[in-house]
Amino acid sequence: MxxxxxxxxxxxxxxxxxxxxxxxxxxxxxxxxxxxxxxLFQKSxxxxxxxxxxxxxxxxxxxxxQAIVKPGPVVSCVPEFEGDMKITPQTKPTDIAPVxxxxxxxxxxxxxxxxxxxxEKQLHVNTTGFLPQHLIVLLDPxxxxxxxxxxYQRPEWLQAHYAVFxxxxxxxxxxxxxxxxxxxxxxxxxxxxxx
Amino acid sequence: xxxxxxxxxxxxxxxxxxxxxxxxRPLKSRIAEPQPRGAKIRGNRPVDxxxxxxxxxxxxxxxxxxxxxxxxxxxxxxxxxHGIEEWEELxxxxxxxxxxxxxxxxxxxELFEKNATANGIKVHWAKDGAEHNAIVLEILRSRGVERLxxxxxxLTEECGFxxxxxxxxxxVIETDLGERIQQLDDxxxxxxxxxxxxxxxxxxxxxxxxxxxxxxxxxxxxxxTECQREATRPLILSAQAGMTGGNFVVxxxxxxxxxxxxxxxxxxxxxPPLHIASIGIEKLIPGLNELPVFIRLLSRSxxxxxxTQYTSHFRGPREGGEMHVVLxxxxxxxxxxxxxxWPGLKCIRCGACMNTCPVFxxxxxxxxxxxYAGPIGLIIDPTFNVHKYRNLPYSSxxxxxxxxxxxxxxxxxxxxxxxxxxxxxxxxxxxVKKVMMKAAGEVLASPVVYRASLPLGRSALRHxxxxxxxxxxxxWGRKRDIPETPKxxxxxxxxxxxxSQEKSQSEGENS
Numbered sequence: 001m002x003x004x005x006x007x008x009x010x011x012x013x014x015x016x017x018x019x020x021x022x023x024x025x026x027x028x029x030x031x032x033x034x035x036x037x038x039x040l041f042q043k044s045x046x047x048x049x050x051x052x053x054x055x056x057x058x059x060x061x062x063x064x065x066q067a068i069v070k071p072g073p074v075v076s077c078v079p080e081f082e083g084d085m086k087i088t089p090q091t092k093p094t095d096i097a098p099v100x101x102x103x104x105x106x107x108x109x110x111x112x113x114x115x116x117x118x119x120e121k122q123l124h125v126n127t128t129g130f131l132p133q134h135l136i137v138l139l140d141p142x143x144x145x146x147x148x149x150x151x152y153q154r155p156e157w158l159q160a161h162y163a164v165f166x167x168x169x170x171x172x173x174x175x176x177x178x179x180x181x182x183x184x185x186x187x188x189x190x191x192x193x194x195x
Numbered sequence: 196x197x198x199x200x201x202x203x204x205x206x207x208x209x210x211x212x213x214x215x216x217x218x219x220r221p222l223k224s225r226i227a228e229p230q231p232r233g234a235k236i237r238g239n240r241p242v243d244x245x246x247x248x249x250x251x252x253x254x255x256x257x258x259x260x261x262x263x264x265x266x267x268x269x270x271x272x273x274x275x276x277h278g279i280e281e282w283e284e285l286x287x288x289x290x291x292x293x294x295x296x297x298x299x300x301x302x303x304x305e306l307f308e309k310n311a312t313a314n315g316i317k318v319h320w321a322k323d324g325a326e327h328n329a330i331v332l333e334i335l336r337s338r339g340v341e342r343l344x345x346x347x348x349x350l351t352e353e354c355g356f357x358x359x360x361x362x363x364x365x366x367v368i369e370t371d372l373g374e375r376i377q378q379l380d381d382x383x384x385x386x387x388x389x390x391x392x393x394x395x396x397x398x399x400x401x402x403x404x405x406x407x408x409x410x411x412x413x414x415x416x417x418x419x420t421e422c423q424r425e426a427t428r429p430l431i432l433s434a435q436a437g438m439t440g441g442n443f444v445v446x447x448x449x450x451x452x453x454x455x456x457x458x459x460x461x462x463x464x465x466x467p468p469l470h471i472a473s474i475g476i477e478k479l480i481p482g483l484n485e486l487p488v489f490i491r492l493l494s495r496s497x498x499x500x501x502x503t504q505y506t507s508h509f510r511g512p513r514e515g516g517e518m519h520v521v522l523x524x525x526x527x528x529x530x531x532x533x534x535x536x537w538p539g540l541k542c543i544r545c546g547a548c549m550n551t552c553p554v555f556x557x558x559x560x561x562x563x564x565x566x567y568a569g570p571i572g573l574i575i576d577p578t579f580n581v582h583k584y585r586n587l588p589y590s591s592x593x594x595x596x597x598x599x600x601x602x603x604x605x606x607x608x609x610x611x612x613x614x615x616x617x618x619x620x621x622x623x624x625x626x627v628k629k630v631m632m633k634a635a636g637e638v639l640a641s642p643v644v645y646r647a648s649l650p651l652g653r654s655a656l657r658h659x660x661x662x663x664x665x666x667x668x669x670x671w672g673r674k675r676d677i678p679e680t681p682k683x684x685x686x687x688x689x690x691x692x693x694x695s696q697e698k699s700q701s702e703g704e705n706s
Contacts, residue, residue, distance in 0.1 A: 008304075032280075162508070
C-alpha cells in the first residue's frame with residue numbers, strides 16, 4: 001500500500017533523531033587467528049552438539065558409510081558418495097521428508113562457532129538441510145574461516161538467495177532447560193573434514 | 196515414539212552440552228503444582244503487575260524453577276562474554292551501528308526495498324498491526340491458503356496475528372516448541388526467547404495430553420519434545436504457506452536474517468511454496484560488515500550460546516517459490532521522535548535484560564500483561580498504551596543490571612526513571628503512589644526535615660515488627676529482606692570522625 005509507505009517514510013523524516021551518528025568501521029577481529037583452524041572448528045562444533053568423523057586415508061568415504069547406521073533412504077548431494085535417492089529438477093521440497101540421511105558438502109565452515117554454510121547450490125533442494133533425520137557433511141579444511149567477520153566477507157552472500165549457517169543439530173531446551181536434539185530439524189550432524 | 200531418550204546430552208569427551216537454551220546444570224522441578232496464570236486484563240484499565248507477580252511467587256515451585264533457569268542463562272552469558280576479548284568493543288559497535296541506521300532509517304528502508312525487489316521479493320508496508328494482518332490475509336486468500344506454518348515472531352504477537360487469522364479461518368501452526376506450547380495452551384509467550392520458560396514440565400505434559408494426545412503421566416522433556424515433533428511434521432508438510440519474522444535486515448544486499456535453534460524458520464520458509472516475513476522497520480542494518488557484530492552478540496547475550504543452531508539468510512525466493520516481506524511500523528516511527536525513548540528502538544530482542552532482572556525472574560513474564568515483559572517491556576509497552584501500562588515502569592529495583600547486560604547498550608534503567616517522571620507529569624500515576632510520593636517529596640524537599648527523618652527511620656526499621664514492614668502497601672518487602680540498618684547515618688559518622696579534624700581547615704563546609 002503506497003499510502004502507508006509514504007506515511008511511514010514521512011513520519012520517519014519528521015521524527016528525525018538529532019545529532020551526528022556516523023557509520024562505525026567494523027574491524028575483522030582476526031589478529032589472534034591460529035594458523036591451523038581445524039582444531040578450533042572441531043572444538044566449536046562439538047560444543048554445539050555436532051560430531052567430527054575420523055578420516056580414513058585409503059578409503060575416504062568409509063567414515064560416511066560407517067556413520068549410516070539406521071535404515072531408510074539416503075540422499076547424496078555430493079559426487080563422492082552415492083545415495084539411494086536421487087534429487088532431480090522435479091523433486092519437491094516435501095519429497096525430502098522420508099529421508100533418513102542426507103550427505104552434503106558445506107560451502108565453508110566457521111571456526112569461531114563450528115558453523116557450516118549451505119546455500120541452495122549445495123542443498124539442491126533447500127529442505128535437504130533440515131527435513132532429513134540426520135546430516136553427514138563434507139567440509140574442505142581449506143574452506144574454514146576464523147570468525148564470523150571473515151565469514152561475511154565470503155562471496156556466497158551476494159550469490160545465493162538462501163544461505164544458512166548450521167551449527168550442530170536442531171536443538172531445543174524449551175521444557176525446563178533440558179537439551180533435546182532434533183526439535184524440528186535434524187537429530188544429528190556429523191562432519192568429515194575432506195578436501 | 197522413536198525418541199532417543201537421554202537425560203543429559205554430552206559431547207564426545209563426556210562434557211555436558213549446554214548450547215542453545217539448555218541449562219548448564221540439571222534443574223528439575225520436584226513437584227507438580229498448578230500453573231499460576233498471568234495478569235488479569237480488564238480492557239484499557241491499568242495492568243496490575245504486582246497482583247499477578249504475587250500469585251506467581253505463591254507458586255513456589257514455579258518461581259524457584261523460573262528464577263534458577265533464567266539466572267543460569269545469565270551466568271552462561273557472562274561466561275561467553277569473558278571468552279571474547281572484544282566484547283565491549285562489539286557492544287559499542289552494535290550500539291553505534293543501530294544509532295546510525297535509525298538516524299537514516301528512511302534511506303536504509305528504501306535501499307532495502309530497492310535491493311530486495313530487484314532480487315524478486317515483494318515488499319509491503321504496514322502502518323500498524325491491523326494493516327499488517329490485512330495484507331497477509333489478502334496474500335493468503337488470493338492463493339487459497341488454509342494452513343500457515345510459522346516461526347516465532349514478537350512482531351506478530353504485537354499485531355494480534357493468530358487471533359485475527361483464527362477469526363478469518365486460516366489455521367496457524369507455530370513451529371517453535373515453546374511457542375507451540377503457548378499456542379496450544381492459549382497463552383501469550385512469557386519471554387522473547389524462551390516463550391514457555393514459566394511452565395514446569397508437568398504443565399507441558401498436561402497441555403500436550405489435552406491437545407496432541409500425549410501420555411498425561413509422562414513429563415519427560417525428551418518424550419514431550421518428540422511428541423510435538425511427530426504431531427507437527429504432517430502439518431508442516433501439508434501447509435500451503437510459511438511465515439517467519441526477521442532478526443536483522445541488511446539494506447545493502449536486500450537480505451533478511453532469521454535466527455532459531457530448532458531450524459523451524461528454515462522449515463517454515465522452505466517447505467511450502469509461499470514465504471511471508473513480517474519485520475519491524477527498526478531491524479535494519481546497513482551492510483554485511485555490520486551483520487557479524489550482531490550475530491556474535493545475539494545468542495551469547497540471550498542464552499550464553501556462541502550462535503543459534505540455525506542462522507538463516509533470505510535474499511530472494513527460491514526457484515518456483517514466492518517471497519513477501521511486510522515492513523511494519525506500528526508505533527516505531529513515532530517512537531523515533533521521543534527524545535528520551537527512541538534508543539529503545541535499538542533492541543535486538545535477546546532477552547538478556549529479562550534474565551538478569553530480579554523482578555522478572557521472580558514474577559514471570561505473563562505478570563506484565565503486555566507483549567514485551569521485563570525491563571525492555573517497561574520502556575516499550577507505555578509507548579503502545581501509556582494508560583494501560585502506567586504501572587509497569589515501577590516494576591523495577593533500578594539496579595541497572597539490565598543496562599549492563601544489554602548488547603546494544605540501551606540505557607534501560609535510565610529510561611525506566613524517565614518514564615516514571617513522564618507518567619507523573621501526565622497524571623498517569625496510581626492513587627497509592629501519589630500519596631506516598633507526596634509525603635516523600637515533602638521530606639526530600641527540605642534538607643532539615645530529611646536529616647531529622649533519617650535516624651527515626653533507622654531506629655524504626657530496627658524496631659518495627661516484621662508485619663509492619665512486610666505488609667500489602669509495601670510491595671518492596673515482598674520476597675525481599677531489608678538489609679540490616681547501620682547504627683548511625685553517614686552524616687553522624689562523618690561529624691564524629693572527620694569533622695573535628697577538618698574543622699580548623701574548612702569551617703562549615705559539611706553543613
